[in-house]
Amino acid sequence: MTYLIPPGTRDILPDEMRELRQLSWALLGAFGQFGYGEVSTPTMEYEDVLVQGDERAAGASYRTFDEAGQVLALRSDMTIPIARLAATRFTDRDAPLRFCYLSPAYRAVTPQRGQQREFLQAGVELIGVGWPEGTVEVLEVLSAALDAAKLPRARIGVGDAGFYRGLLESYGIPAEQAEPLLAALASHDLVELERLASALDVGAKQRSVLVDLPGLRGGRGVFDRAAELGGTAAADAVSQLRVVSEGLEAKGLADRVIFDLGLVRDLGYYTGAVFEVYDPALGHVLGGGGRYDELLGRFGRPLPACGFALYVERVHVAQAEEERSGQGGPR
Amino acid sequence: MTEKLKLAVPRGALFEETLAMLDSIGLDCAPVRAVSRSLLFELDGITIVTLRPSDIPTYVEAGAADLGITGKDVLMEQSERVVYELLDLGYGRCEMIVATRKGTAVADELERRLGAVRVATKYPEIATRHFEQQGRQAEVIEVKGSVELAPVVGLADAIVDLTATGRTLAENDLEVRETIATCTARLVANRVAHKLRQAEIDDLVGRLDGR
Numbered sequence: 001m002t003y004l005i006p007p008g009t010r011d012i013l014p015d016e017m018r019e020l021r022q023l024s025w026a027l028l029g030a031f032g033q034f035g036y037g038e039v040s041t042p043t044m045e046y047e048d049v050l051v052q053g054d055e056r057a058a059g060a061s062y063r064t065f066d067e068a069g070q071v072l073a074l075r076s077d078m079t080i081p082i083a084r085l086a087a088t089r090f091t092d093r094d095a096p097l098r099f100c101y102l103s104p105a106y107r108a109v110t111p112q113r114g115q116q117r118e119f120l121q122a123g124v125e126l127i128g129v130g131w132p133e134g135t136v137e138v139l140e141v142l143s144a145a146l147d148a149a150k151l152p153r154a155r156i157g158v159g160d161a162g163f164y165r166g167l168l169e170s171y172g173i174p175a176e177q178a179e180p181l182l183a184a185l186a187s188h189d190l191v192e193l194e195r196l197a198s199a200l201d202v203g204a205k206q207r208s209v210l211v212d213l214p215g216l217r218g219g220r221g222v223f224d225r226a227a228e229l230g231g232t233a234a235a236d237a238v239s240q241l242r243v244v245s246e247g248l249e250a251k252g253l254a255d256r257v258i259f260d261l262g263l264v265r266d267l268g269y270y271t272g273a274v275f276e277v278y279d280p281a282l283g284h285v286l287g288g289g290g291r292y293d294e295l296l297g298r299f300g301r302p303l304p305a306c307g308f309a310l311y312v313e314r315v316h317v318a319q320a321e322e323e324r325s326g327q328g329g330p331r
Numbered sequence: 332m333t334e335k336l337k338l339a340v341p342r343g344a345l346f347e348e349t350l351a352m353l354d355s356i357g358l359d360c361a362p363v364r365a366v367s368r369s370l371l372f373e374l375d376g377i378t379i380v381t382l383r384p385s386d387i388p389t390y391v392e393a394g395a396a397d398l399g400i401t402g403k404d405v406l407m408e409q410s411e412r413v414v415y416e417l418l419d420l421g422y423g424r425c426e427m428i429v430a431t432r433k434g435t436a437v438a439d440e441l442e443r444r445l446g447a448v449r450v451a452t453k454y455p456e457i458a459t460r461h462f463e464q465q466g467r468q469a470e471v472i473e474v475k476g477s478v479e480l481a482p483v484v485g486l487a488d489a490i491v492d493l494t495a496t497g498r499t500l501a502e503n504d505l506e507v508r509e510t511i512a513t514c515t516a517r518l519v520a521n522r523v524a525h526k527l528r529q530a531e532i533d534d535l536v537g538r539l540d541g542r
Contacts, residue, residue, distance in 0.1 A: 110411055114393075157526050188415040191517060217529050258526050278523040283394015285522060 008109040008117030016316075020120075023149060023316050024102050027122040030148040031100035034141045036124045039099045041081040043106075047071040052298055053080035054269050061108035074106040079269070079292065079307060082125045087299035095128020095303050102312070116313065123289065123309035127296060130304035131240060135273045135291060136247035138306045142275065142289070143256045149315050153327055154279040154286065156256055157217070158244065159263025161270040161290060163237050164214060170233045171206050185214055186264050209234060214262030220245045222259045244273060269295045275308055281321035286314050336377050336524075336531050339391060339399035341384035345516050348422045349400050353379075356538040388412040388519065397524035398532065403514035404493050408454045415525045417536055418518040425495040427457060429509040432482050442467065448488045451481030458491035461511050479503040 005011065012020065028038060044064075050057035050073055058080050060073040075081055078101050086097055102122045109115040122145070126138050139156060146154040164185055168178040177200060184192040190211075197210045209230040216222045216229075223242045227235040241259060248254055258278075265274045265288060274290035289308025296303040340349050340363070350360040363372050363379055372379040380396055385408075387401040392412045399414075404427055406416065429450075442448045447468035452458040455473045462469035472487055479499055481487040493514065494500055500507065518539060520532055 113411075155527060188413065188522070191416050191419045194419075215533070217526060258529070260526060276526075278526050280523070280527050283392070283521050283523050 006117060007111060008115055010116075019320075020312065020316055023319065024120075024122060024312060026148040027145050027310065027312070027315075028100065028102055030145045031122075031124050031141060033144065034098070034124075034137070036098040036100035036126075036141070039082065039085060039101055040103065041075070041078070041085055041101075043104070044072045044074055045081060045084070047073040049084055050075070050080050053083055053295055058269070059107060062106055076107050077105050077309060078103055078121060078123060079125065079295070079309075082307075083127075083292075083295045083299055083305070086125075086127050086303075087296055087301040091301065096134075097127040098124070099127070100124045120312040121287075121309040122312050122315075123287070123307055125305060125307035127305045128303045129306070130293065131272055131291060131306075132243045132247050134304060134306045135244050136251065138289070138308060139244075139248060139257065139275070140251055140253060142277070142287075142308050142310075143253050145310065146256075146277070149310075149319055151279050151286075151315070151318060151322060153281070153322065154256075154277060154318070155258050157258045157260045157263050157276040157278060158241065159260045159274050159276075160238070160241050160272060161264060161274045162272060163241070163261060164264065166237045167210070167213065167230070167233060170237070171202055171210070173200060173202070181210070182264070185262060188262075190215065190262075217258055217260040217262065219254065220249070220259065222261060226261060240272060265290060273306070277308075277310065279318040279322070281325065281327070282314060282318040284314060286318060287311055335373075336398060336528065336535070337396045338377055338379055339387045339396035339401075340379055340381050341387060341399075341401050341516075342381050343384055345384060345400065345402060345423045346381075349516065352420065352422070352539070352542065355542050385409075388414055391519050391521050394521045394523055397521050397528060398535070399519050400516055401519065402493075403512070403517055404454065404457070406517060406519070407512065407514070408456050410456065413522055415520040415522060416517055417520055417525075417532075418539055420516040420518060420539065423516040424513065425493050426507075426513055427454070427491065427511040428494055428507045429461070429489055429491055429511065430482075430494075430500055430505040430507050431489045433504050433506045442488075449486070450489050450491055451478055451487035452491040453478055454491055454493075457511065461491065479505060 047057060047063060050060055057073055058076050060076045062074040064072050066072055082099055090097055104118050105121050106118055109117050124141055126134050142156060181193060181196050184196060194211045197207050212229055213226055213234060216225055223238050226238050248257055263274055269292040270290040271293045272291035276288045277286040279286055287308060287310035291306045293304040296305055350363055353360050358374055358377060370381050382390060384401045384405050387399040388409045390396040391399040391414045402423055447470055449470045449472060450458050451472045451474050455471050458471045478490045478492045481490055483503055525532060
């Protein structure tokens, strides 16, 4: 007789569990070294509270009613619950606040895609430190976590959620034309981006800037390249990222990051720098994050904030692959 | 980073033109053309795998191939797959259309009286999205082949299908009523490879774009 479990969920058996525990401890150890205190929040929250943070409840997919008829939702990530916690439980504590977590989160899956309905996230939230210091600190913690996970070849893509929008505004592109361009960028469709740009009422120079800049990614050379291509408008749009890159360089982390002018993330609460984590051993991203300077304000405690989350199971798969190919170990 | 880039090439209608294009930028594809059962070819500077066009987004999304070439119709039908769409390669041009039996307004009449049409298609996602966006009701019936037969024998009132010359439509007494999109071959990339192998991918894109 076999008894099924829902697709996208799984049982974890002792061998894997042992390795997952080791990895989890290594990650939490790295967070702890930087003074981040571990917190836990309920698996389910009031939907109203999640919506307070993000109008799409950060993509929460599973809802139920409690005995009083209130809508409960399974959290889809830890950022909004921790923003709620910080704004509610730490009202008399001075910023900065440093929290970390190791918690399952829940999202909808498309059948037969190998996606996880329930997945384990490990991450940090740094509340009360703005850019560039806060961004640099979080990237430093993320880099240390990747070291702790024995992924020397992993890289962090760093972009700016507001960069492309700012560029469109500086060119005076009206919102009804700007939104489709931003949507094309968010869906990684550079062919559609070029098609839309060709229909804009701007000069040929500006049009090629709008098409070429999102393709720039690499070391800090991308900032000079952006300024070369797009003049002051582009230089202004990347100026925040450039400052972050200088901070990373001072910490010896320049080779850990890839600056990516086409990187956007689809969660509505990001306001500045956004991150994605890549490792050559795996075709999927290992995690992501960014700045969300307005989220805490929506819970009544306006503080800048920044964080990231790693998908622990994916990090584990990448770690196993790297070990097998002999690429693991110290950076 | 010593491993070569892996490019997924579609077997079928786009196969010959894809190989001709790769030849034209200096990749000798003769081994791929040779009659054999191999699916994986080590060329000078690149690894080629050959796949069904509709499987290419699956392999590229998972990183089993760094890059792939497939039709826009495939990408539209699998719009939930996260891949970078880098280049419109221009060839393999055809149209995604709505067609009904020729010379009559049967479908219009049915849509008016019954408030819905039955649509047979190999592209259920594209068909569903097209009718939804227009605020029309459609009962989408997925079939795996010979779509043109469906209106003739009464399985459906209309079809959504890809057509290049329109000959198959004409032979089955069908005519185009609406054009949904024009589809050409596209170059797509895995999300991680696009970042970690930037120089190699940009170089290939530059050569393909400038050909």
